[in-house]
Amino acid sequence: MHKALSFAIGALLLLSACSSPEQPSPGGPQATGGPGGPGGFGARRGAPGSQQELEASAGDRVFFAFDQSDISPEGRETLARQADWLRRYPNVTVTVEGHCDERGTREYNLALGERRAQAVKNVLVAMGIPASRISTISYGKERPAVVGSTEEAYAQNRRGVTVVN
Amino acid sequence: MTRRSRIFVHAFTAALLVLLYAGASGQAELRIDITGGNVAPMPIAIPALAGDGPNAQTGRDIATVVSADLERSGLFRPLDPHSFIENVSASNAQPRFPDWRQINAQALVTGAVNAQSDGRLRVEFRLWDVFAEQQLAGYSYTTTQQNWRRIAHIIADEIYKRITGEEGYFDTRVVYVAETGPQDKRIKRLAIMDQDGANNRILTDGRALVLTPRFSPTAQEITYLSYGSGAPRVYLFNIDTGQQEVIGDFPGMTFAPRFSPDGNRVILSQAENGVSNLFTLDLRTRRATRLTDSEAIDTSPCFSPDGSKVVFNSDRGGSQQLYVMNADGSDVKRISFGSGKYGTPVWSPRGDLIAFTKIDGGSFFIGVMRPDGSGERLLTRDFLVEGPTWAPNGRVLMYFRQTPSDSRGYGGSSRLFSIDLTGSNQREVITPQDASDPAWSPLLR
Numbered sequence: 001m002h003k004a005l006s007f008a009i010g011a012l013l014l015l016s017a018c019s020s021p022e023q024p025s026p027g028g029p030q031a032t033g034g035p036g037g038p039g040g041f042g043a044r045r046g047a048p049g050s051q052q053e054l055e056a057s058a059g060d061r062v063f064f065a066f067d068q069s070d071i072s073p074e075g076r077e078t079l080a081r082q083a084d085w086l087r088r089y090p091n092v093t094v095t096v097e098g099h100c101d102e103r104g105t106r107e108y109n110l111a112l113g114e115r116r117a118q119a120v121k122n123v124l125v126a127m128g129i130p131a132s133r134i135s136t137i138s139y140g141k142e143r144p145a146v147v148g149s150t151e152e153a154y155a156q157n158r159r160g161v162t163v164v165n
Numbered sequence: 166m167t168r169r170s171r172i173f174v175h176a177f178t179a180a181l182l183v184l185l186y187a188g189a190s191g192q193a194e195l196r197i198d199i200t201g202g203n204v205a206p207m208p209i210a211i212p213a214l215a216g217d218g219p220n221a222q223t224g225r226d227i228a229t230v231v232s233a234d235l236e237r238s239g240l241f242r243p244l245d246p247h248s249f250i251e252n253v254s255a256s257n258a259q260p261r262f263p264d265w266r267q268i269n270a271q272a273l274v275t276g277a278v279n280a281q282s283d284g285r286l287r288v289e290f291r292l293w294d295v296f297a298e299q300q301l302a303g304y305s306y307t308t309t310q311q312n313w314r315r316i317a318h319i320i321a322d323e324i325y326k327r328i329t330g331e332e333g334y335f336d337t338r339v340v341y342v343a344e345t346g347p348q349d350k351r352i353k354r355l356a357i358m359d360q361d362g363a364n365n366r367i368l369t370d371g372r373a374l375v376l377t378p379r380f381s382p383t384a385q386e387i388t389y390l391s392y393g394s395g396a397p398r399v400y401l402f403n404i405d406t407g408q409q410e411v412i413g414d415f416p417g418m419t420f421a422p423r424f425s426p427d428g429n430r431v432i433l434s435q436a437e438n439g440v441s442n443l444f445t446l447d448l449r450t451r452r453a454t455r456l457t458d459s460e461a462i463d464t465s466p467c468f469s470p471d472g473s474k475v476v477f478n479s480d481r482g483g484s485q486q487l488y489v490m491n492a493d494g495s496d497v498k499r500i501s502f503g504s505g506k507y508g509t510p511v512w513s514p515r516g517d518l519i520a521f522t523k524i525d526g527g528s529f530f531i532g533v534m535r536p537d538g539s540g541e542r543l544l545t546r547d548f549l550v551e552g553p554t555w556a557p558n559g560r561v562l563m564y565f566r567q568t569p570s571d572s573r574g575y576g577g578s579s580r581l582f583s584i585d586l587t588g589s590n591q592r593e594v595i596t597p598q599d600a601s602d603p604a605w606s607p608l609l610r
Contacts, residue, residue: 067484069439102567105508105522105551106376106602107421108478108485110390110397111434111441111462114418118439137396138418138436142374147348149548149569149577 049089051164058085061145062120064158067104069115071123075160079120082162083127096120097161098138099145101154106140113138120160135165195272195294195301197240197329206242207328209235210270212253213246214290216278223313224278227288230317231274233361234335235324237583238561239590244270265295272301272328276320285309288316292324302327314363319610334556335360338606339563340378340387341581343367344599348570348577353601355389355402360556360605362595368402369409377552377602378402381424384606388412388422388431399433401448413446413453421464426472432456434464443477443494456494465509468492469516469536476500476510476519476536487521489536500538509552512536514607515559518586522551522564531564533586544588554605560586563594565601 046052054060059082062075071079086092098117100109117136125131145161146153197207211232214224235241250264253275265273276290289305302323306316315336322333343356355368355375369375373393380387387402391409398411399419413419417437424431430445443456443466457463461481468475476489487501487510501507505525512519516536523530523543529550532543549567556562563583570577579601581594594603 102549103524104506105465105478105485105524107434107465108462108480108508110376110418110420111436111464114436114441115439115462122439140376142351142353142376144349146572147570147574147577148572150572153572 049092049164054082054085054162054164058082060163061159061161063155064116064160066101066154066158067112069112069119071119075120076123079123080127083124083129086124086129086133093133093135093165095135095137095163095165096124097143097163098136099143099157099159099161100141101157102141102144102149103154104141110138110140113140116158116160120162124162195297195328204240206236206240207271208242208244208269209272209274209324210244210249210265210268210295211235211246211274212249214276214278214288215253220278220280220286223286223310224276227276227278227313227317227320228274230314230361230363231321231324234318234321237361237592238325239585240325240329244268260293260295262293262295262298265293270295272324274320274324281307286313286316288313288320290320290323292327314359315609318359318361322608331560332558332608334558334561334605334608336609337557338380338384338609339554339581339594339603340368340380340606341565341596341603342375342378342601343596344579344601345371347574349574355387356596356598356600357387357404358596365597368404368407377421379423379604380606382426382428382607384609386424386428387604388424390420390422399431399446401431412448413444413451415444415453421466423467425468426470432466432468432475434466443475456490456492457497467510467512469512470514471516474512474536476512478508478510478521485524487519487534487538500534500536501541502538503541511553511555513555513559514557517559520553520555520562522553531562531584533562542588544584544586545582545591550582552602554603556583556605557607562586563603563605565603567601 045056059078062078096117098113100113121134121136144157146156211228213228216224232243236243248268251261273293273295279287281287285307287307291303292301294301318336321335325333337360340357343354344351346352352371353375354371355378358365373391376390378387378389385404389400391400397418399422400409401412402409415435419433419435422431422433430447432445434441435444440460441462441464443463444453446453459481461479463479466475466477473492474489475492478485479488485506485508486499487507488497488499490497505523507521507523509522510519518533520533523532528546530543530546531550531553534541547566548569550564553562553564561583565579565581567579568576579599581600581603583594584591
């Protein structure tokens with residue numbers, strides 16, 4: 001029963017992600033092929049407390065506007081779900097990765113990625129997750145999620161990704 | 166980590182510089198004035214240096230490397246050896262100048278390669294003014310066989326200096342990041358090569374992401390960013406030993422390192438809690454000194470060549486711009502006021518200019534401005550050009566250019582280019598693999 005319910009929530013979130021004007025399209029976790037792979041959304045729930053489960057039940061990432069590190073309302077919703085999920089697994093620790101698109105200088109983007117990762121961490125901490133459970137790392141423009149020199153790719157690459165340690 | 170990978174850097178054991186013959190003093194002016202824009206390259210004849218047996222090949226090889234160096238500068242036009250009339254056999258003999266005037270050579274290089282009894286090479290060369298029929302320079306060098314390329318670069322530097330009046334930059338190396346693999350899983354390794362692309366060597370194994378290498382003033386050490394310990398940290402790499410070590414004991418990420426002009430300190434950025442500030446780290450005491458304390462991103466710091474000032478970029482005013490301050494962090498002044506954003510400022514070794522990357526209207530530019538922000542000139546524009554580095558004479562810049570990639574990952578290649586300070590003579594610097602983040606060494610001697 002519980003399982004079926006959370007699956008329904010997951011599907012709902014996917015819909016809202018796709019319809020949100022601020023989310024990069026084709027948005028949603030399945031487009032980005034994280035550790036969970038490109039499998040169907042509900043098909044791979046992953047083990048409890050796993051990265052796959054985080055992706056499926058909360059979404060693992062938030063997106064940023066060009067050269068910005070503000071968390072959007074949609075991003076805040078994602079982080080609220082992440083905070084809920086993290087409360088369910090008090091022993092899980094995470095690393096927030098900050099990333100940028102390729103339209104900045106390398107060193108500035110390292111700093112901007114750190115600022116984005118910190119912005120995600122700050123929201124999670126404000127939502128009650130202990131800071132000690134969250135570390136941050138910046139990859140600047142070194143690890144794009146989506147290859148390509150297009151605005152669509154850039155929008156998906158300007159991101160903060162929560163990764164289960 | 167390849168803690169002890171063998172890096173072969175031969176100590177340069179040349180007994181150098183015997184002045185063969187001082188040319189007639191300063192009035193014969195065979196000279197290229199390089200202060201202007203497009204100069205017509207000077208026709209110069211560089212026949213093979215004379216030599217017997219195996220030294221004949223070395224003499225040909227040296228002439229080839231000297232010709233290539235001078236040609237790449239854009240200031241010289243080495244003449245086709247097939248056009249040569251005189252077959253120069255000994256460097257000390259007076260050339261038959263009419264033979265060289267007939268093919269319109271303005272300058273002529275003669276020389277010889279001899280093996281000494283200890284097996285070392287003795288290389289001598291003379292530079293002649295063909296029309297004045299005068300010797301302009303003459304030197305001999307003694308070195309080991311395997312150092313012949315360096316001798317060639319040193320000869321090219323002497324010719325460049327004698328004719329342009331400025332120091333050369335051919336006896337130098339470039340450290341850079343060699344890139345392989347797809348854009349989203351790029352493998353990056355430190356690499357080093359001679360300025361002309363010869364002797365390319367990979368220094369790190371690619372397991373750790375590495376970025377932004379920069380030479381120490383002696384060119385014996387490199388400071389760079391590595392993810393080798395998991396978190397991004399500033400490292401030192403010793404070229405002689407291959408030793409890699411984290412420097413500094415900072416919380417958070419350290420990045421954007423450069424040496425101070427005396428080599429005793431590294432200036433860098435430290436990021437924590439969403440802000441990046443500038444520090445110097447004394448390499449002897451390992452003590453860190455804070456230079457900025459802003460709530461912004463302060464990064465890409467670079468000392469002036471006299472060590473008295475620092476230029477950096479910061480978004481403290483709302484967008485990424487260039488600032489200059491005293492080396493102790495006092496008296497911060499914004500210097501960039503054009504449209505767009507400015508990053509990666511690098512002070513010229515001559516002190517007169519600051520090179521930068523500019524992002525404006527969807528394009529990237531490499532440009533220069535004076536240290537007070539006046540006289541901005543953009544040298545090149547492209548989809549993505551970034552990271553200028555100066556040749557030690559402050560006349561030439563190197564940078565990298567990345568092409569756009571499509572959704573399947575095609576394109577996106579990254580290559581090194583050099584360009585004259587005037588914006589002319591833009592050339593690709595050939596590397597075996599994709600390349601980024603070049604840093605030019607000082608003159609090696």
